[in-house]
Amino acid sequence: MPAELTQRQKEYLRLVARGHTSFEIARLVSTPDTTISPTAVDKQLKKAMAVYQVGDRKAAARRLIAEEAGVQALDPPANGPSMPVLQLLPLPLPTEAAPRQNMTGWQILAWGLIIAVTATVGLLGAVLLLDSLSRIVGGPR
Structure with a gap:
């Protein structure tokens, strides 16, 4: 992790994990000597989100809780799966992604x-079925 969270950011994230809003957090951490605004809480939470590279405060809170529990977070891959999807023989039908035929020779x-093989096997099966039925029924040969 490139930057570390401050104690204040950790405290705010723990309170987020307990379900508190910025307004409630500001009220809880304010003392008679210092008053913390919800905007100040939001700024600290945004900095924590940047440290964890997540998009919302709850995700940052989950990461902190997991980190404190000794669970090592796995970062998601930056650009999708590491192995490309292998499609040796695509269906010869147009799709939204490929409206035109783009198969190789x-x-x-x-x-x-x-x-050709499927049609041949299908026709052979039909002929054998008709021959078997004619033998069962006793029709002409």
Whole structure:
């Protein structure tokens, strides 16, 4: 972590973790000698959020609580999964992402072979089914 939280930021985050608002935190930490405004609380919480690189105060509070409990936070990957999605044979159908056919020649050939084999097996199965039914029924040969 590049910067450390101040004791004040930690105190505010603990109170956020307990469900307090900035106004309530300001009231709780103010003393007769010093008055803390909700705006000052918000500034400290924003600094803590920047330290933890999170987008909201509750996420920063969760990180502090986990850190104090000895749980090491895993930072999310900066730019998605480390391995690209491998799609050797995309469906030959237009989609919103790819409205045009953008397959390579080898992919078109592979789909042609898949369709030819599937059609042949399907026709052979139909012929065998009709032959079996004609033998069962006893029709002409």
